Each structure stands twice: as structure tokens, then as C-alpha cells.
Amino acid sequence: MRELQDLQLLIDKAVTELKYPDYPAELYDPIFYILSMGGKRMRPALLLMACDLFGGNVEKAMPPALAIEVFHNFTLMHDDIMDKAPLRRGRTTVHEKWNQNAAILSGDVMLIEGYKLMMQVEDRFLRVILDIFNNTAVGVCEGQQLDMDFEVRDDVKIDEYIYMIRLKTAVVLGGALKIGSILGGADMKDADLVAEFGENLGLAFQLQDDMLDVYGSPEKFGKQVGGDIIANKKTYLLIKALELADATQKTELNKWIAITEFDNQKKVEAVTGIYNAVQVKQYAETTMHQYADKAFDALEKINLPEENKQYLRDFADSLMVREY
Amino acid sequence: MRELQDLQLLIDKAVTELKYPDYPAELYDPIFYILSMGGKRMRPALLLMACDLFGGNVEKAMPPALAIEVFHNFTLMHDDIMDKAPLRRGRTTVHEKWNQNAAILSGDVMLIEGYKLMMQVEDRFLRVILDIFNNTAVGVCEGQQLDMDFEVRDDVKIDEYIYMIRLKTAVVLGGALKIGSILGGADMKDADLVAEFGENLGLAFQLQDDMLDVYGSPEKFGKQVGGDIIANKKTYLLIKALELADATQKTELNKWIAITEFDNQKKVEAVTGIYNAVQVKQYAETTMHQYADKAFDALEKINLPEENKQYLRDFADSLMVREY
Numbered sequence: 001m002r003e004l005q006d007l008q009l010l011i012d013k014a015v016t017e018l019k020y021p022d023y024p025a026e027l028y029d030p031i032f033y034i035l036s037m038g039g040k041r042m043r044p045a046l047l048l049m050a051c052d053l054f055g056g057n058v059e060k061a062m063p064p065a066l067a068i069e070v071f072h073n074f075t076l077m078h079d080d081i082m083d084k085a086p087l088r089r090g091r092t093t094v095h096e097k098w099n100q101n102a103a104i105l106s107g108d109v110m111l112i113e114g115y116k117l118m119m120q121v122e123d124r125f126l127r128v129i130l131d132i133f134n135n136t137a138v139g140v141c142e143g144q145q146l147d148m149d150f151e152v153r154d155d156v157k158i159d160e161y162i163y164m165i166r167l168k169t170a171v172v173l174g175g176a177l178k179i180g181s182i183l184g185g186a187d188m189k190d191a192d193l194v195a196e197f198g199e200n201l202g203l204a205f206q207l208q209d210d211m212l213d214v215y216g217s218p219e220k221f222g223k224q225v226g227g228d229i230i231a232n233k234k235t236y237l238l239i240k241a242l243e244l245a246d247a248t249q250k251t252e253l254n255k256w257i258a259i260t261e262f263d264n265q266k267k268v269e270a271v272t273g274i275y276n277a278v279q280v281k282q283y284a285e286t287t288m289h290q291y292a293d294k295a296f297d298a299l300e301k302i303n304l305p306e307e308n309k310q311y312l313r314d315f316a317d318s319l320m321v322r323e324y
Numbered sequence: 325m326r327e328l329q330d331l332q333l334l335i336d337k338a339v340t341e342l343k344y345p346d347y348p349a350e351l352y353d354p355i356f357y358i359l360s361m362g363g364k365r366m367r368p369a370l371l372l373m374a375c376d377l378f379g380g381n382v383e384k385a386m387p388p389a390l391a392i393e394v395f396h397n398f399t400l401m402h403d404d405i406m407d408k409a410p411l412r413r414g415r416t417t418v419h420e421k422w423n424q425n426a427a428i429l430s431g432d433v434m435l436i437e438g439y440k441l442m443m444q445v446e447d448r449f450l451r452v453i454l455d456i457f458n459n460t461a462v463g464v465c466e467g468q469q470l471d472m473d474f475e476v477r478d479d480v481k482i483d484e485y486i487y488m489i490r491l492k493t494a495v496v497l498g499g500a501l502k503i504g505s506i507l508g509g510a511d512m513k514d515a516d517l518v519a520e521f522g523e524n525l526g527l528a529f530q531l532q533d534d535m536l537d538v539y540g541s542p543e544k545f546g547k548q549v550g551g552d553i554i555a556n557k558k559t560y561l562l563i564k565a566l567e568l569a570d571a572t573q574k575t576e577l578n579k580w581i582a583i584t585e586f587d588n589q590k591k592v593e594a595v596t597g598i599y600n601a602v603q604v605k606q607y608a609e610t611t612m613h614q615y616a617d618k619a620f621d622a623l624e625k626i627n628l629p630e631e632n633k634q635y636l637r638d639f640a641d642s643l644m645v646r647e648y
């Protein structure tokens with residue numbers, strides 16, 4: 001089996017070789033720009049990995065893998081407009097560097113180019129793969145809409161949050177793995193199990209991410225501690241803490257959410273204090289492990305040689321953090 | 325052969341029967357809203373017409389026809405954001421009625437839903453039809469980008485303008501007719517000829533539209549005379565007039581383009597005066613007839629019974645205005 005890292009590099013190289021017209025420049029330049037920002041190329045690499053696991057030809061799976069990457073970057077380009085984000089990966093976002101119209105229209109073309117790449121599969125795969133791609137794409141849009149809806153609601157429940165992150169982040173991982181499995185020769189039952197593995201692992205990973213924001217050591221993860229708290233981001237921790245809090249704690253939490261002028265460190269300390277008092281981290285960990293377990297359960301059922309399953313287990317383990 | 329009007333009604337009914345989820349409401353409600361605004365349903369009806377002309381099953385061609393209509397409305401939803409349009413067909417645009425993010429994301433989903441509908445064809449047609457759809461969709465995006473580019477340029481040439489309107493409006497007509505022809509059983513040569521017919525007819529129709537804005541009687545066409553002139557819209561007439569004008573006329577034209585406070589009627593009269601002086605209408609008519617002739621030339625080459633060709637001729641004739 002090929003190393004995931006090698007597959008990521010393979011994607012990275014192939015991305016730089018994507019060809020689009022020069023004209024109209026404002027339509028196509030933003031595509032090259034956002035694709036050149038890098039990123040881990042995890043989604044397309046997972047597609048190739050799944051293909052490889054079932055003994056498929058990784059090179060032939062490259063166009064659909066690139067389709068996933070182009071699609072993912074389309075969602076980033078449009079999400080950045082909607083979130084009014086000035087920066088992505090430390091660089092100016094497309095709607096800031098060009099203008100909003102360029103970001104809308106270039107994103108539209110990227111979605112179409114995603115389909116064009118996804119169609120570069122053998123005829124026998126065409127319909128089944130496009131069906132998965134369609135469902136994945138609709139799911140991501142629904143997830144983004146729910147994310148925006150939740151921003152302005154103060155009664156979001158944990159189940160709704162899980163439903164949202166499943167759509168917004170996990171289904172693409174599941175979809176990429178499913179497409180790769182099918183291209184590799186898996187039957188639909190195994191492809192669905194790999195997707196289930198990926199989707200649940202994606203959920204566990206997102207919940208871990210929510211926790212690392214507050215409890216991760218900045219030296220280890222290179223992130224500002226409490227960024228989500230400062231931004232009032234509705235994470236698992238905040239939603240669950242509001243649910244667990246008594247009247248006093250709830251008032252205190254809502255006070256910190258409401259005020260617009262504050263000292264970052266003080267807010268992070270105060271909110272973390274409430275998180276600790278209601279033991280929200282333990283809840284988050286339990287839920288995270290539930291999804292990780294679901295992922296491993298699905299994995300065990302896949303009809304693959306033990307060696308290949310071990311590869312998937314190792315991959316899953318590498319994503320989950322042991323020490324904060 | 326079925327009457328085009330009947331096909332338009334058929335589409336109109338089928339559009340109201342399209343099903344989308346209720347949730348998230350802000351994602352799906354705008355889709356129903358924009359689709360309920362009506363319009364002539366010309367593009368999907370042309371797809372059905374082409375299918376019918378080659379003896380195909382019109383009912384089976386309904387999903388791809390709806391795909392064209394959903395796609396067209398996706399472009400309207402995003403174009404209205406880009407053009408900051410408050411109204412469409414007399415009703416509030418989606419980004420005004422909801423908000424801009426809803427219009428971006430609902431539009432994205434509509435593009436995906438367009439693909440889902442377009443995929444509801446027999447396997448033997450799937451790849452060829454999606455290839456045409458992809459090319460059409462990219463063309464429309466390029467056309468929209470060029471249209472925006474041209475708005476801020478003052479040196480647009482007639483060839484560029486024709487290239488732009490071909491992409492922005494004519495290729496969808498060509499694409500719809502080509503898809504319909506193939507579904508009806510046409511071979512690629514005939515499908516290309518029908519597309520050529522439609523694309524050139526679309527160009528002629530757009531040029532006619534440019535002329536009607538200035539020279540059409542308001543009683544006959546129910547439009548405000550000179551709307552394009554008032555809005556400084558870069559039509560064939562304006563671009564060609566700037567090309568034909570002598571120094572004095574050019575200065576006069578540019579003066580009217582530059583001033584922001586003016587009496588509508590005076591501006592329309594003055595600009596029309598220059599148009600008449602440089603005889604731009606004759607140029608526009610000549611060019612329009614050239615494209616109409618190209619359309620008819622392609623039509624004659626199509627391998628169809630005389631009766632069916634006459635149907636297409638009648639259709640083309642009905643689009644072209646004899647009296648202003």
C-alpha cells in the first residue's frame with residue numbers, strides 16, 4: 001500500500017498541472033490562486049488511498065481525486081464570501097483580492113470543473129460515482145446553510161450540531177472514500193462501510209478539533225488557545241456547556257457571549273472555567289469516542305485483508321490525538 | 325409535431341411539481357421562489373421541441389429539460405447578486421428578499437440539482453449529454469464574466485461583444501437544442517447543426533433585442549424606449565456607434581455616458597439622434613440578418629423531413645420581428 005503522505009504529494013503535484021483557459025482572466029485566475037494555497041490535500045488523498053486499498057489503479061483515480069479537491073476549494077471560495085473572511089491560510093481570500101463577483105463566478109466554474117474531472121472515469125463507473133458526488137455536494141451546501149443558521153440561533157441542540165458537522169465536513173470524507181473504493185473495485189457494501197468509517201472518523205476528528213481549541217497546548221498544535229471562545233463559535237463545548245450549566249453559570253456564559261469589548265485572555269479563562277465546572281470536556285470526549293468506535297466498527301466489517309485493515313486502523317489512530 | 329406553446333405549458337407544470345426538501349428552509353425556499361417567477365420556459369421547451377422533431381419521447385426528455393430551466397435560474401440568481409438587481413420580472417430578487425448568502429448557496433444547490441436532473445437519461449446518453457451540459461455551463465459563466473468586464477471598459481469591440489453574447493445567451497439555446505436532438509435520436513452531425521441553428525438564431529435575437537430597445541414601438545413591445553441608453557448598457561448599437569462616430573459625435577456620446585444627472589427623455593433623444601446620424605441601425609440589421617442567415621443555412625443541412633424543417637423555419641420566423 002502507498003503511504004498517505006506520498007498520495008498527498010501526488011495530488012499536490014497534479015493540482016499544479018491542472019489546465020484552465022487564460023481568458024477571461026478574472027474568471028480563471030482565482031481558481032489557480034486558491035488551488036495554489038496548498039492545504040493538506042487530505043480529501044483527494046483519501047480517495048486515492050481507498051482505491052489503493054482495494055487494489056485499484058491510483059493513477060487512473062487521479063481525475064476524480066482532483067475533482068474532490070477542486071470541489072472542496074469551490075466550497076472554500078464561496079464560504080469565505082459568506083463568512084466575510086479576509087484571510088485563508090494566511091493569504092488574502094479571493095473576494096478580497098479580486099472582488100465578490102469574481103469569487104462567486106469563479107466558484108461556480110470550479111463546481112462545473114469538478115464535474116468535468118469527476119466524469120473522467122470509465123463508463124461503468126460514471127453514474128454511480130456522479131450520484132455519490134451529487135449527494136456529497138448537496139450535503140455540504142446543506143451543512144453550510146445550517147452552520148449559518150446556527151450562528152444566529154441561541155437554542156441549538158447537540159444533535160443538531162452533530163447533524164450539521166456531519167454534513168459540512170464529514171460527508172465529503174465519506175464521499176471521497178466511497179468513490180475511491182468503488183474505483184478500486186469494491187462492491188457497494190464495502191464502499192458503504194468505508195464511507196461509514198470515514199464519516200464517523202470525520203465527526204470524531206471535528207469534535208477533537210473543538211476540544212483542541214480550548215485544551216490543546218499551543219506548542220503542540222500551533223493554534224491560539226480559545227480562538228473559538230473569543231469568536232463565540234458554536235462548538236460542541238459551548239452548546240453542551242449551555243445545556244449543562246445551572247442558572248448562574250448560564251448567565252455568566254451568556255454575558256461573555258454578549259459583550260463586544262473584552263480582554264481575550266480574560267474571556268478565554270472565564271469561559272474555560274465554566275467548561276471545567278460543568279465537565280463539558282468529558283462529555284465531548286465520550287461523544288468523540290463513540291464516533292471513533294463507530295468508525296472502527298465499520299472498519300472491522302469491511303471485506304479486506306487484515307493488512308489493509310491495519311493500514312486504515314493506523315490511519316485513524318494517527319488522526320486521533322493521545323495527548324493534549 | 326407538438327406546438328411550442330404546449331411544450332412551454334408542459335414545462336411550466338412540471339416546474340411546479342419539482343420536489344426539494346423543506347429543510348434547511350433558507351436553502352430550498354429561494355429555489356421554489358425563483359422557479360415560481362415564471363418566464364417563458366423557452367430553453368427547456370426548445371429541448372423538448374428538438375427531441376420531438378427527431379421523433380423522440382418528449383415525456384422522457386422532461387428531466388433534462390427541467391435541468392436546463394433549473395440551471396438557467398441558477399444563473400439568474402447569481403447574476404442578480406452580481407448586478408445588484410433589486411427586481412426580476414417585477415418581483416424582489418432572492419438576495420434582496422432573503423440575503424446575499426442565501427442567494428449564493430441556493431444558487432450553488434440549484435447548479436447541483438441541475439446535474440441531478442440532467443443525469444435522468446438513459447445510460448447510453450449520459451456522458452454525451454453531460455459533456456454538452458458542462459460546456460454550456462462553462463460558456464455561460466465565461467459570458468457573464470466578459471459582460472462584467474465590458475461594463476468597466478470603454479474600448480469594447482463589436483467582435484468581443486458578439487463573442488460575449490454568444491457565450492452568455494446563445495450557447496444555452498444551442499446546448500438545449502443539441503441535448504434535445506440527441507435524446508430524440510439525432511446523430512452527432514445533425515445535433516451539431518441544430519445547435520448551430522439555435523446559437524446563431526440566439527445571436528440574431530439578441531441583436532434584435534438591442535435594436536428594439538431603441539427602435540421598437542412601446543405599444544407593440546411593452547418596453548420603455550431607450551432603457552439601455554439610460555443605463556449606458558453596452559449594446560451593439562452603442563459599441564458600433566462609438567466606432568462609427570466622428571470626433572464631435574464621439575464627444576457628444578461620451579458626454580451623455582459620463583453625466584449622472586440627466587433628463588431621461590433628453591438623453592434618449594440625443595443618443596438616438598447620434599445613432600441615426602451614423603446609421604448604426606442599418607449595421608445592426610445587417611449583422612442580425614447575417615446571423616439569421618447562418619441559422620437558416622444550418623437548418624437546411626439538417627437531415628430531417630421537409631415538414632419538420634418547416635416547423636423550425638416557422639419557429640425562427642416567429643422570433644424575428646418584421647415591423648418595429
